[in-house]
Amino acid sequence: MTVLSSNDRVKIIPTVWRERILKRDYCVELGKMLQPLQATPEDTEEPYLRSANVQWDGVNISDVKTMWFSPSEKRDLLLQPGDLLVNEGGDVGRCSIWNGELPVCYYQNAINRVRPRNLQSTRFLYYWLFNIKHSGYIDAIVSKTTIAHLTAEKLERLPMPDVQTDEQYRIAAYLDASCAALDAAVAAKQQQLGTLDALRKDVIQRVVTRGLSEQPKLRKTGNIWMEEVPVGWDLVCLKRVSELQGGLTLGKTYDGPLIERSYLRVANVQDGHLDLDDVTMIEVPLDVAKRVELRVDDVLMTEGGDLDKLARGYLWKGEIPDCLHQNHIFAVRCFHHKLLPKFLTYLTASSYGRDYFEATGKKTTNLASTNATKVGAFPLPLPPVKEQARLVEYLEDQLESLRTLQNNLQTQISTLLAYRKSLIHECVTGQRRVTVVDINQLSN
Numbered sequence: 001m002t003v004l005s006s007n008d009r010v011k012i013i014p015t016v017w018r019e020r021i022l023k024r025d026y027c028v029e030l031g032k033m034l035q036p037l038q039a040t041p042e043d044t045e046e047p048y049l050r051s052a053n054v055q056w057d058g059v060n061i062s063d064v065k066t067m068w069f070s071p072s073e074k075r076d077l078l079l080q081p082g083d084l085l086v087n088e089g090g091d092v093g094r095c096s097i098w099n100g101e102l103p104v105c106y107y108q109n110a111i112n113r114v115r116p117r118n119l120q121s122t123r124f125l126y127y128w129l130f131n132i133k134h135s136g137y138i139d140a141i142v143s144k145t146t147i148a149h150l151t152a153e154k155l156e157r158l159p160m161p162d163v164q165t166d167e168q169y170r171i172a173a174y175l176d177a178s179c180a181a182l183d184a185a186v187a188a189k190q191q192q193l194g195t196l197d198a199l200r201k202d203v204i205q206r207v208v209t210r211g212l213s214e215q216p217k218l219r220k221t222g223n224i225w226m227e228e229v230p231v232g233w234d235l236v237c238l239k240r241v242s243e244l245q246g247g248l249t250l251g252k253t254y255d256g257p258l259i260e261r262s263y264l265r266v267a268n269v270q271d272g273h274l275d276l277d278d279v280t281m282i283e284v285p286l287d288v289a290k291r292v293e294l295r296v297d298d299v300l301m302t303e304g305g306d307l308d309k310l311a312r313g314y315l316w317k318g319e320i321p322d323c324l325h326q327n328h329i330f331a332v333r334c335f336h337h338k339l340l341p342k343f344l345t346y347l348t349a350s351s352y353g354r355d356y357f358e359a360t361g362k363k364t365t366n367l368a369s370t371n372a373t374k375v376g377a378f379p380l381p382l383p384p385v386k387e388q389a390r391l392v393e394y395l396e397d398q399l400e401s402l403r404t405l406q407n408n409l410q411t412q413i414s415t416l417l418a419y420r421k422s423l424i425h426e427c428v429t430g431q432r433r434v435t436v437v438d439i440n441q442l443s444n
Contacts, residue, residue, distance in 0.1 A: 016429070016430030017162050017430055018162045019161070020159075020161075022155065022157070022160050023156035025160075026115060026156075027114070027117060028113070028114055028152045029112065029115075030109050030112055030113075031049075031109045031110065031112070032067075033108070034108060035067050036068070039068065039070070040070065043070050045066050045068055046068075046069045047065070047102060047105050048064070048065060048067055048107055048108050049064065049079075050108055050111070051090035051091070051110040052090065054085045056095075056130065058099075059096050067108075073106070074106065077106045077113075078105075078106060079107060082122055083113050083114070083115055084097055084098075084114040084125055084126055085097075085114075086112045086129065086150065087110065087150065088109065088110050088112050088149055088151065088152070089110040092138060092149065092150040093129060093133040093139070097123065119165050120168060123169075123173075124168035125160070127172065127175050127424050127428050129158075142154065170434045170436065170438075170439060173439055174438055175423070175428075177442040179420055179424070182417075183420075186417065189409050189413050193409050196402055196406050201350075201351060203402075204399075205350045205352060207391050208381065208391065209226070209352055209381050211387070212390070216231070217230065218231065225356055226379055229381045230381075232383065233381055235380070235381055237378065238344075238375065238378040238379075238380055241334065241382070242333055242334045242335060242339060242344075243333040244376055245292070245330070245332075246330070246372065247325040247328065247329050247330070248263055254284060254285050254288070259283065260282070260283050261323070261324050262281055262322075263279075263325060264323060264326060265280060265326050265328070266302050266328045269312075269329060273314070279320065293324055294323050294325055294331055295316070296318040297334070298331040298341070299331070299341050299345055300314045301348065302329055303327075303328040303329065303371065312349060313349065316331070337385060338385065339380070339382065339385075340385060340388045340389060344380070346391075346395055347380060352381075353378070356379075357370055357378075
């Protein structure tokens with residue numbers, strides 16, 4: 001067993017083969033700098049790939065830009081099927097094979113193109129780079145003084161195993177077939193997760209807007225957001241059945257004695273859970289802290305962020321004592337004799353709730369924001385409190401069963417992905433030797 005690195009700063013990579021450097025077998029060519037304007041009459045506007053187009057599962061051509069290329073640049077930088085594209089910037093070292101997805105295409109200087117000098121396999125090299133990227137080797141050697149870069153020079157000097165060409169092709173073929181089967185299994189389980197998530201949304205939507213009756217008797221409300229509710233239910237604006245507490249404004253200067261408290265930011269309120277790994281501290285007067293202090297059963301609703309997470313309610317359970325909240329988070333304090341906090345969280349998570357906040361929010365690309373007025377005006381289909389309690393109990397039971405199924409699927413997906421990574425490592429390091437028999441068995 002030999003070691004593929006003499007660099008003391010990085011983790012060693014043991015294989016059964018000897019070491020050689022990449023440039024002995026492959027030519028590396030960096031792409032073209034951006035040229036938004038035509039420089040000479042001979043320049044033509046052509047499609048090119050960016051680092052965002054280069055993904056582990058293939059080249060993504062859903063968003064391909066164009067820029068100007070000279071005749072010599074087109075000759076030198078034209079992509080050919082079988083070229084290996086390796087990110088110089090962005091997620092450095094991420095790579096994929098170009099399979100001629102477009103009739104004509106070039107690439108910019110955030111990408112290194114790798115071609116074999118003779119008959120070496122770029123598919124084998126792809127799997128080797130996948131292995132040393134995921135082992136942390138590539139990230140350890142790239143420059144990180146500002147932004148990490150895997151320059152052409154560093155890529156050329158990467159160590160790789162000295163494997164005979166025929167064995168390279170066997171390994172690549174075996175991994176292609178094996179990984180395709182594993183990827184198909186992962187995709188099937190991800191599709192099952194999507195089905196369960198759609199079922200979860202349907203269950204929440206039906207229960208919080210129609211109750212548990214299969215054919216509830218409905219009455220008209222005259223409201224454009226919720227035109228009908230079950231008989232015996234009300235349609236009430238949120239501000240009528242709760243208090244909306246604003247949060248802490250950052251950047252203020254205070255006089256007098258101060259106390260130190262934790263406070264929540266929008267980043268702490270995630271989709272369906274709290275992320276409390278990075279909670280910020282602040283010093284404020286005691287009276288200010290009391291005005292923006294969270295209480296158990298407050299429903300936290302974000303003022304801005306990703307569109308699908310806007311105003312999504314999360315029930316605060318006192319996870320951090322005496323915790324405050326920033327002014328980009330609303331703390332909704334329900335009048336318990338009219339509105340149960342948990343019922344409100346389900347309403348905000350329902351399709352009805354998402355549609356309301358998406359329609360009334362201010363949108364910029366994928367981000368959106370709302371305000372206290374729109375949150376307070378949220379029209380709630382509201383059954384009596386005792387019925388709310390029954391509906392919440394029913395949802396908790398149903399969704400717990402769905403969560404169990406989802407967790408099992410997530411575990412299975414993680415296991416498959418871990419095995420895929422391990423299989424690639426074993427094959428490209430020679431711990432698992434691939435024979436013609438192995439290839440034939442996969443074909444049968």
